[in-house]
Amino acid sequence: MIRVVVIDDHDVVRRGVIAYLDTEEDLDIIGEASSGHEGAALVKEIQPDVVLMDLMMENGDGIEATKEIMKTESCNCKIIILTSYYDDEKVFPALEAGAFSYMLKTSSADQIADAIRKAAMGENVIESKVATKMMTRFQREKLPHEELTNREMEVLLCVGQGMTNQEIGEKLYIGIKTVKTHVSNILSKLDVHDRTQAAVYVHRNQLLNHK
Amino acid sequence: MIRVVVIDDHDVVRRGVIAYLDTEEDLDIIGEASSGHEGAALVKEIQPDVVLMDLMMENGDGIEATKEIMKTESCNCKIIILTSYYDDEKVFPALEAGAFSYMLKTSSADQIADAIRKAAMGENVIESKVATKMMTRFQREKLPHEELTNREMEVLLCVGQGMTNQEIGEKLYIGIKTVKTHVSNILSKLDVHDRTQAAVYVHRNQLLNHK
DNA sequence: TTTCGTCTCAGACTTAAGGCGGAGAGCATG
DNA sequence: CATGCTCTCCGCCTTAAGTCTGAGACGAAA
Numbered sequence: 239m240i241r242v243v244v245i246d247d248h249d250v251v252r253r254g255v256i257a258y259l260d261t262e263e264d265l266d267i268i269g270e271a272s273s274g275h276e277g278a279a280l281v282k283e284i285q286p287d288v289v290l291m292d293l294m295m296e297n298g299d300g301i302e303a304t305k306e307i308m309k310t311e312s313c314n315c316k317i318i319i320l321t322s323y324y325d326d327e328k329v330f331p332a333l334e335a336g337a338f339s340y341m342l343k344t345s346s347a348d349q350i351a352d353a354i355r356k357a358a359m360g361e362n363v364i365e366s367k368v369a370t371k372m373m374t375r376f377q378r379e380k381l382p383h384e385e386l387t388n389r390e391m392e393v394l395l396c397v398g399q400g401m402t403n404q405e406i407g408e409k410l411y412i413g414i415k416t417v418k419t420h421v422s423n424i425l426s427k428l429d430v431h432d433r434t435q436a437a438v439y440v441h442r443n444q445l446l447n448h449k
Numbered sequence: 450m451i452r453v454v455v456i457d458d459h460d461v462v463r464r465g466v467i468a469y470l471d472t473e474e475d476l477d478i479i480g481e482a483s484s485g486h487e488g489a490a491l492v493k494e495i496q497p498d499v500v501l502m503d504l505m506m507e508n509g510d511g512i513e514a515t516k517e518i519m520k521t522e523s524c525n526c527k528i529i530i531l532t533s534y535y536d537d538e539k540v541f542p543a544l545e546a547g548a549f550s551y552m553l554k555t556s557s558a559d560q561i562a563d564a565i566r567k568a569a570m571g572e573n574v575i576e577s578k579v580a581t582k583m584m585t586r587f588q589r590e591k592l593p594h595e596e597l598t599n600r601e602m603e604v605l606l607c608v609g610q611g612m613t614n615q616e617i618g619e620k621l622y623i624g625i626k627t628v629k630t631h632v633s634n635i636l637s638k639l640d641v642h643d644r645t646q647a648a649v650y651v652h653r654n655q656l657l658n659h660k
Numbered sequence: 661t662t663t664c665g666t667c668t669c670a671g672a673c674t675t676a677a678g679g680c681g682g683a684g685a686g687c688a689t690g
Numbered sequence: 691c692a693t694g695c696t697c698t699c700c701g702c703c704t705t706a707a708g709t710c711t712g713a714g715a716c717g718a719a720a
Contacts, residue, residue, distance in 0.1 A: 415669050416669060419668080433645050438610060524704080600698095627698050643678075
């Protein structure tokens with residue numbers, strides 16, 4: 239039996255999920271909570287195998303609760319995030335906080351039950367939309383270049399769109415000489431020889447997709 | 450009841466698929482064939498709702514059979530391609546021939562049954578790997594530019610990798626003057642003003658991913 | 661206050677890029 | 691054979707790009 243706790247402040251959702259999971263013979267819902275604080279305390283107390291955690295909650299959100307739970311040393315439970323959102327601001331903090339899997343509420347009940355079983359076996363499940371975001375994020379983290387300043391990044395993105403120095407200057411309200419300085423610094427930081435290669439760099443690393 | 454015909458020259462596969470589909474109460478397997486010709490004739494005769502068609506067959510392949518079936522005016526059946534291959538040379542001819550859905554044999558039996566039901570309701574199912582190929586293909590079909598010659602495309606791809614005229618000339622064993630001519634023609638055909646924009650164009654349209 | 665980093669800009673210089681016009685060779689098509 | 695397309699290459703010219711050196715202004719941090 240896999241011992242599960244469900245944390246979600248939306249009663250209908252929580253009860254619905256529990257109702258379904260109860261029909262699965264190998265899953266045992268041993269507790270539920272309607273806020274992050276409450277949930278974290280409950281988890282510490284009853285030590286479930288898997289936690290199903292909503293992200294957006296009224297009193298203390300899921301990210302805080304996740305961090306709270308992961309801090310306890312004795313904890314070896316897996317936290318599955320179950321939410322409607324998959325934007326960067328939610329996904330990465332949740333994963334950094336220690337989430338084990340990341341499911342969307344658009345997933346079917348079967349998929350959620352599967353994710354719980356896999357979590358219990360140490361196998362994590364990342365919804366494909368979220369996985370895509372992770373991939374691009376990892377790619378970006380691997381960037382070998384020196385840190386560019388904010389201004390340089392602005393200029394680089396302009397170059398990546400095919401703008402000339404003149405156009406960049408007009409857009410950023412600075413002189414063309416200044417643009418040239420920035421471009422020159424960018425080229426040496428990225429270790430490329432001309433603006434075309436810099437533009438290629440932008441696209442290879444998908445820097446334009448996230449503004 | 451959804452009336453289904455299965456066309457596959459591999460006996461084991463055909464019988465396995467039929468055996469499974471027979472367990473589904475809403476599906477009625479009304480016919481089967483082991484070649485494209487045979488299958489097309491059968492379909493014309495008994496007018497099923499959905500056809501499950503293998504692509505690679507000994508006597509008359511699935512693409513020909515699909516075209517054959519789609520040519521008949523009275524035909525309002527949906528053809529689902531079921532194959533192991535998802536390379537460009539197979540996928541696009543099949544879709545152009547009139548295939549309604551495209552499934553891979555790696556799909557689960559459930560997914561195939563689902564695809565049949567959806568086809569009967571007018572909803573097509575494209576396996577994700579195939580869908581990805583379609584997306585990039587569509588993007589390429591929408592390209593607004595004039596047709597480039599083969600040589601120009603070669604040069605353009607070099608530009609898209611950030612190469613200088615000098616480097617391109619050395620790679621293609623032509624003079625730098627010739628490269629300049631090509632680049633100049635490319636710029637005017639693509640309606641861009643410099644090589645950097647051409648490089649951006651290459652990446653926006655993912656021209657490098659398919660060599 | 662001094663130091664450091666960033667952003668801004670200048671002048672002088674070199675070079676790659678790109679436009680324009682012209683042209684010859686090969687090759688397929690009608 | 692005449693036409694058209696492609697690929698090749700030339701010279702001349704203009705300009706955008708990029709390097710180098712130097713420097714002033716500003717704000718944060720030591």
